[in-house]
Each structure stands twice: as structure tokens, then as C-alpha cells.
Amino acid sequence: MIKKRDQYREIINALPNPGLGLGLRSKHFNYILEHNPAVDWFEVISENFMDSGGRPRHILRQVAERYPLVMHGVSLSIGSTDPLNKEYLGKLKSLAAEVKPLWISDHLCWTGVNSLNTHDLLPVLLNEESLKHICSRIRIAQDFMERPLVFENPSTYLTFKQSTIPEWEFLKYMAEETGCGLLLDVNNVFVSAFNNDFDPVNYINQLPHDRIVQMHIAGHQHCGDYIIDTHDRNVVREVWKLFSQAWQLTGGVATLLEWDSNIPEFDVYHAELLKAKQYMNRMTGYDLDADVQNYLDAAVSNPVDFLVNDFKW
Amino acid sequence: MIESNDISLPQLQNWMQGILVKGRPSADERMTIESVVNQSQRLSALRHLNIYRSSYIARLRACMQNQFVALAYALGAGLFESFADQYLDSYPSESYTLNTLGEKFPAFLEKTRPDASLEQKESWPDFIIELAGFEYRLSEIFDQEAAGDQMVLTPNTPDNLLKLTPVLHLFHHQFPICQYYLDFIQNKEPDLPFPGKTYCAVTRRDYKLGLFVIRGAQYHFLKSMQEGKSVKKSMKYLAKNFEFKIEDLEKIWPEWKSTFIASGFLSV
Ligand SMILES: [Fe+2]
Numbered sequence: 070m071i072k073k074r075d076q077y078r079e080i081i082n083a084l085p086n087p088g089l090g091l092g093l094r095s096k097h098f099n100y101i102l103e104h105n106p107a108v109d110w111f112e113v114i115s116e117n118f119m120d121s122g123g124r125p126r127h128i129l130r131q132v133a134e135r136y137p138l139v140m141h142g143v144s145l146s147i148g149s150t151d152p153l154n155k156e157y158l159g160k161l162k163s164l165a166a167e168v169k170p171l172w173i174s175d176h177l178c179w180t181g182v183n184s185l186n187t188h189d190l191l192p193v194l195l196n197e198e199s200l201k202h203i204c205s206r207i208r209i210a211q212d213f214m215e216r217p218l219v220f221e222n223p224s225t226y227l228t229f230k231q232s233t234i235p236e237w238e239f240l241k242y243m244a245e246e247t248g249c250g251l252l253l254d255v256n257n258v259f260v261s262a263f264n265n266d267f268d269p270v271n272y273i274n275q276l277p278h279d280r281i282v283q284m285h286i287a288g289h290q291h292c293g294d295y296i297i298d299t300h301d302r303n304v305v306r307e308v309w310k311l312f313s314q315a316w317q318l319t320g321g322v323a324t325l326l327e328w329d330s331n332i333p334e335f336d337v338y339h340a341e342l343l344k345a346k347q348y349m350n351r352m353t354g355y356d357l358d359a360d361v362q363n364y365l366d367a368a369v370s371n372p373v374d375f376l377v378n379d380f381k382w
Numbered sequence: 383m384i385e386s387n388d389i390s391l392p393q394l395q396n397w398m399q400g401i402l403v404k405g406r407p408s409a410d411e412r413m414t415i416e417s418v419v420n421q422s423q424r425l426s427a428l429r430h431l432n433i434y435r436s437s438y439i440a441r442l443r444a445c446m447q448n449q450f451v452a453l454a455y456a457l458g459a460g461l462f463e464s465f466a467d468q469y470l471d472s473y474p475s476e477s478y479t480l481n482t483l484g485e486k487f488p489a490f491l492e493k494t495r496p497d498a499s500l501e502q503k504e505s506w507p508d509f510i511i512e513l514a515g516f517e518y519r520l521s522e523i524f525d526q527e528a529a530g531d532q533m534v535l536t537p538n539t540p541d542n543l544l545k546l547t548p549v550l551h552l553f554h555h556q557f558p559i560c561q562y563y564l565d566f567i568q569n570k571e572p573d574l575p576f577p578g579k580t581y582c583a584v585t586r587r588d589y590k591l592g593l594f595v596i597r598g599a600q601y602h603f604l605k606s607m608q609e610g611k612s613v614k615k616s617m618k619y620l621a622k623n624f625e626f627k628i629e630d631l632e633k634i635w636p637e638w639k640s641t642f643i644a645s646g647f648l649s650v
Contacts, residue, residue, distance in 0.1 A: 116479050122527025124589030144478035150392040157478045182395040186475045187402050187438055188445075194394055202391060227430035228420045231389060264430075266422050294424040295433060 073208075077217035077248030084172060084250070084282050087137045089342050090325040098128045100335045108339060110137040110171070112325050116144055118168075119160040133168040139283070139323070140170040144186070147206050147220070148179035148193035158213050165214070171323075172282060174219035174252045177203070177240065192225040195232035195239045200246075207247040219282055221252035224260040224289075224298035236261070237275040244280040251276070253319075254285035255311040256304065256327075260296045269311055278318045286312055286345065287327040300329040303341055313348040321349065389413065401431060402438045403474050442470050442483065449484040450517050452566040456510065456574065465491065481525065488515040505577055509557045516559045523551055523584055524591055535643045537636070539650060541613040544639075547649045549586040552604055554579065560595050587646040594645050599624065600638065604647065 088109030093101070095117075100106070111132060118129050132138070144157055165173060178190035193199055211218055220243065222236060234242075240251055253276065255269075262269035286309075288302035304312075304326070312324070326342040389397075397418065400407040407413060419427035446466040447454050454462040469490045475483055491514055495507040528548040535544075553560070558575045560582035565572035581601035585592045596604070602624060606616035617635070621628045642648050 120479055120481055121525045123525045123586065125525075127589050146478075150395055154478055179395060180478075181475075182392065182399055184476050185399060185403065186478060187399060188441060188475060188480055189402070189434065189438055191395075191398065191402075191434065194391060199391060226433040227427075228422075229394070230418055230420055231394070264422065264425075264433075265420075294429070297433070297437075 073212065074246070074248040077211060081172075081217050081219075081248065081250040081280065081282060086321060086323050087139075087171060088323065089345055090139070090323060091338060091342055092325065092327055092329070093129070093132060093138075094328070094332050095125065096332050097335045097338070098124075102128065102131060104335075105135060106335060106339060108136065108342075110139065110323070112139045112141045113168070113170075115140045115142040115161055115164060115173070119164045129168060138168050138170045139325075140165060140168065140173045141221075142173065142175040143188075143190065144180060145175040145210065145218075146178070146180040146186075147175060147210065148177065148191075148199070148203055149182055150179075150202070151182050151184065153206060153209055153213075155213075158210065162214055165216075172219050172250065173214065173216065174221055174250075174283065176221045176223045177236075177243070178223045190223040192223065192227060192229070193239075194229050195234045195236060197233070200234065200239060200242055204243060204246040207243065207249055211247065211249065217247075217249050219250035219252050221254050221285065222257050222261070224254075224257040224264075226264050226295065226297075228265050235267075235272075235275070237272045241275075241277045241280075244277055249280075250282040251280045252283045252285060253281045253315055254287070254327075255315055256285060256287040256289055256308045257298060259305075259308050259311055260289050260298045263296045270314065273311060273315050273318065276318075278315075278320075281315075281319045281322055283323045283325065284312065284315060284319075285325055285327055300327045301331040304344070309344070309348045312345065316349050389418065394418065398431075398434075402435050404471070405435065439467070439470075442475070443467065445480050445483050446470070446487070449521060450487065450514060452563050453510065453514050453517055455566055456513060456562075465494075468494065481521065484514075484518050484521075488518060506574060508577070509559075509574065512555050512557055512559050513562065516553065516555070516563065519551065519553075520563075520584065520591060523549060523586060526586070528586070535648055535650065537640045537643060539643075541639075543650045544607075544613055544648050545650065546604065546607050547585060547646060550604070550608070550647050551584045552601055552608065553582050553584070554598075554601060555582070558595075560593055564593055564595075583645070583647060585646045592646060599626065603638075604642075 090110040090112055091108050093111040093113045113129060118125050142161065144154075146154070161173070176190045177193060179193060180189065180191060181187045193203065207218065220240070222240060243249060244251055253273070255273070258269045258272050261267070262272060286304050287298065287300045288304050290297045290299040290301070324345055326338070328338055332338065397407045397413050415427045415431055419430050421427045422430065443463060443466055446469070447462070450462070457465065469487055472490065473486050477483070488511055491507070491511045495511070497504050497507060526549055556579060557577055558580045560580065562572050562575055579598070581596045581598055583594045583596050583604065585594070599620060603616050603620050606619045607613070611619060617628060617631045620626050620631060
């Protein structure tokens with residue numbers, strides 16, 4: 070067990086930094102294939118392609134020939150008390166065999182129990198019982214996939230009374246115990262910190278930076294009393310600041326801009342990503358964009374890019 | 383009330399899921415929200431939990447709306463939402479993928495039709511149910527596994543070489559469902575149609591769907607080919623079972639052939 074963990078850790082340590090990436094969205098399929106834009110790499114939502122024998126899979130094969138890919142999933146449900154879904158894992162593995170991603174990620178969350186799926190990334194209980202449970206499932210999933218997995222800190226909207234371990238520490242133990250990698254979503258840290266009264270700067274300082282293989286940045290919806298992780302707009306200045314902090318601490322890792330709803334034209338999406346370059350150097354000012362925040366109530370968190378029925382007539 | 387440290391992990395997850403999916407805890411009723419969820423500076427425990435509850439409903443509603451765009455138009459936003467909510471309440475998702483969220487929706491609409499207990503049936507529920515079934519099938523065909531979506535055919539390709547393309551699906555309806563769907567996606571804002579037997583074919587070329595309204599005779603002819611019969615045998619079948627004259631069929635065949643080729647129904 071320890072030997073495997075160490076092997077996984079070594080694989081994670083040796084992962085490359087492909088640079089600045091974008092999410093592969095159906096809206097941009099044609100643009101990407103026609104223009105071959107100068108994006109370093111693409112992240113694909115595994116669930117949008119694993120069951121498709123049609124256009125999405127056909128496009129993915131072509132994109133995989135031209136760009137490095139990372140597979141990002143939302144259905145592993147590593148925190149659930151249901152057994153791991155072997156059918157899902159099997160499909161994930163065969164998709165990976167086809168597109169050869171640099172790594173495969175999912176979230177520290179559960180999506181449902183008793184065979185139901187809420188299709189949301191629900192918060193895990195952060196205590197020792199839960200940590201043991203999750204680590205044993207990560208080991209099973211990694212052994213099944215025959216590779217280490219990478220786990221992302223989700224946006225959370227509540228904390229449990231029973232939780233006894235801070236999330237950053239929980240992630241650190243997870244990585245130590247299983248050899249898995251971490252995906253640091255700095256926007257999620259900001260969202261969760263605001264919603265649950267913790268300090269995002271401290272959270273990022275405390276993480277095991279050598280285990281972080283990737284970062285996410287994204288826009289969110291401020292609703293006054295709370296923030297919803299909507300992935301539907303530009304990145305706010307405070308999140309860029311956290312990105313800058315994390316960039317220094319990690320020494321720079323693969324970074325991806327998530328945009329899942331109100332998706333703009335490709336060049337707008339790409340331009341927002343490239344702003345990251347301004348925040349890689351500690352010396353640059355932070356006052357590049359003054360943020361205008363609209364307070365709205367009708368926001369829905371957006372962990373998934375729905376590709377359902379997207380026929381493109 | 384039970385102490386928070388007496389709650390097991392499965393208990394906690396069942397409790398939370400019950401609130402998200404059903405609006406009430408499905409497990410231990412003695413677990414109060416305040417005993418499980420922390421309040422924060424700005425929000426009570428209940429408001430924290432409600433963020434998940436309202437996201438759950440809104441997300442799945444939006445997904446149903448995406449999966450049944452024409453149906454949502456036909457029913458109007460309010461009615462569609464109420465049907466979708468009832469459906470999601472009765473059949474919460476059991477799949478890791480959202481692609482199949484609406485799988486049982488047509489059957490659900492059939493089971494819960496407002497005139498279910500009446501002897502005299504109204505016709506609009508039939509239309510709604512047919513449209514729902516058709517839309518769901520379209521999403522399946524879109525994702526269907528099939529080797530190579532391309533073909534090279536000309537009207538000169540000999541008849542004995544012709545087969546149906548792997549992705550060709552034939553439908554018959556009690557309402558002009560295909561025409562309605564086509565009008566809808568072309569923003570023609572169709573009205574609820576009158577009943578009338580119709581036939582259509584759905585193909586996929588270059589991974590894009592093609593929808594074609596066809597005639598009854600064409601439907602039966604293609605059905606026969608789908609069962610593996612040749613062009614010649616399918617004509618004979620049509621002549622024998624549907625009171626067509628074989629000479630008439632032979633006369634019209636070149637026209638059918640070029641239409642079928644242009645529409646991507648045939649391959650070799
Ligand atoms: Fe993320």
C-alpha cells in the first residue's frame with residue numbers, strides 16, 4: 070500500500086506544467102477546429118464525452134490530436150457512503166485510454182447516496198472517520214484507474230457541526246495518505262471562505278504546495294449575504310490576488326479558466342485567461358480592473374457544463 | 383434531539399440528501415438543521431442549507447428544459463416547470479450522467495395525464511406525450527455509437543448494393559410531431575397541431591441530426607429495408623401489403639432513390 074502511494078506521489082511530482090488552459094465547450098468546437106487557437110491545453114468534462122458515440126466524441130478525438138488534454142470529472146463522488154460506481158470508473162478509464170489526458174481530476178465531495186444523484190458537488194464531513202473513508206476510496210479508485218488522481222477543493226455553502234479538521238488540512242492528509250495530487254481552485258477558496266467565514270489567504274498558505282498540480286480560476290455571483298460559484302463571468306480582482314499568491318507558493322502550475330454558462334466568444338474567453346500572466350509576477354499592481362459587482366438572487370452554482378441535447382442545428 | 387457526534391456518516395448524507403431532493407429529511411426526524419449545520423456571520427443554518435436545496439431544483443429544471451426544448455415551448459414555461467418538478471420528485475436521478483435525466487419523462491406524462499381517470503380522453507395530452515418521446519429519442523440518436531457517419535452514393539449506384547445507413551430511425555405518430563419540431567427549431571412558433579397520422583425519418587450525417595417528414599408508403603418501404611430486405615423485395619412487400627401496384631412503385635422509385643440518397647438514408 071505504501072509502495073503504491075509512493076509511486077503515485079512520484080508520478081504526480083513528475084507531471085508537466087502545460088501552461089494556461091481553457092475548458093473545451095461545445096459552443097467553441099467549430100472555432101477550435103477551424104482556427105487552431107494558440108491555447109496551451111484544454112480541460113474536458115469527462116461526463117460530457119464518456120457516453121457519446123456522436124459529435125462530442127468525434128470532436129474530442131480531433132482536439133486530442135492537436136492539444137494536451139486534462140480530464141475533469143464531476144461524478145466520482147469520492148465522499149459518498151455508497152460503493153464506488155464501477156460502471157462509471159470503467160467508462161472513465163476507457164475514455165482516458167482514448168484521449169490520453171495528462172491527468173484526471175474530480176472533487177472532494179459527494180454527489181448522492183442510496184443510488185441517487187443530486188448532480189451537485191456536496192460538502193464532505195471533515196473529521197477523522199470521513200478522512201479514513203475517503204482515503205480508502207481514493208486508493209481503490211487510483212488502483213482501478215492504474216494512475217494517481219487529482220482532487221479539487223469544491224465551493225461550499227455550509228459547514229457541518231461535526232467537522233473537526235480544516236479543509237486545507239483534510240486535503241493535505243489526503244495527499245499524504247494516498248499520493249493523490251491536488252487541484253487548487255482559488256475562486257472556490259474565495260467563495261467558500263466568504264460563505265463560511267474563514268480566511269482564504271491563510272487557507273492557501275497552509276496547503277501542501279508541492280502536491281498542487283493545477284489551479285482553477287473562475288467568475289462567481291455575489292448575492293450579498295453569500296456567493297454562488299456560477300462560472301459565468303470575469304474573474305474578480307480578489308480572486309486574481311489569491312491566484313497570484315498561489316502562483317508564488319506553488320512556483321507556478323497549470324492554470325485553467327472555467328466558464329460554464331453565459332459562455333462568451335472564444336477570443337473573449339481566451340483573453341480573460343491570458344490576464345493570468347499579469348498576476349504571475351508579484352510586482353505588478355492589482356488595480357488593473359475595478360470590479361463592478363451586481364447583487365442578484367437567482368444564481369445557480371454551475372459545477373457542470375451541460376452538454377445535454379446540444380444538437381447545433 | 384440527538385447529539386451531533388452521534389450521527390454516522392451515512393446518516394448525515396441521507397439526511398442532507400432528503401432535504402435537497404424531497405425538501406424534508408428522509409432519515410432521522412430528530413436531527414434538526416441547527417444540530418447538523420453551522421450558522422455563519424451572515425446566514426442561519428437553514429439559509430446555508432437552502433442554497434443547496436434551491437440549486438438542486440434549479441439545476442435539474444434547467445437540464446429538463448434543455449432536454450425537452452420543444453415540449454417546454456408547447457406547454458409554456460409554467461406548466462412545463464410544474465410537470466418537470468413533479469417528475470423529478472417522483473423519479474430523482476439515479477445516473478452519474480445528466481444525459482438520461484428525462485428518460486422516464488414520456489412514461490411519467492402518460493401515467494399522470496390529467497384525463498387518466500376520464501373515459502373521454504382529450505387529444506392534447508397525446509400530442510405532449512408523443513412530442514416528449516420524440517425529443518428524448520433525438521438526444522439518444524445524437525449520441526448513438528456508429529462507425530463513420532459518411533457515405534458516397536450516386537443515383538447510379540446499383541439497387542442491389544443499397545442498404546440503409548446505420549443511423550436511420552423511423553417514426554410514426556398520431557400528430558405531426560416532426561413538422562412541429564422542425565417549425566419550432568426554425569423559430570416559426572407553431573401552434574398546437576390537430577391530430578393526423580404522420581411519418582418521419584431521423585438520420586445523422588457528419589454527426590448532425592437530419593429530420594425528414596416522409597410518406598406512409600416510404601415509411602413502410604424503409605421499414606422493410608431496415609429488416610434486411612433488398613430494394614426489390616421491399617417493393618414487393620409494399621405491393622402485397624398496402625395495395626400498391628408494382629409498376630407504379632417502379633415508376634416512382636428513381637425519384638425516391640435520389641431523395642433517399644440526398645437525405646442520407648442509404649449507404650452501400
Ligand atoms: Fe473548479
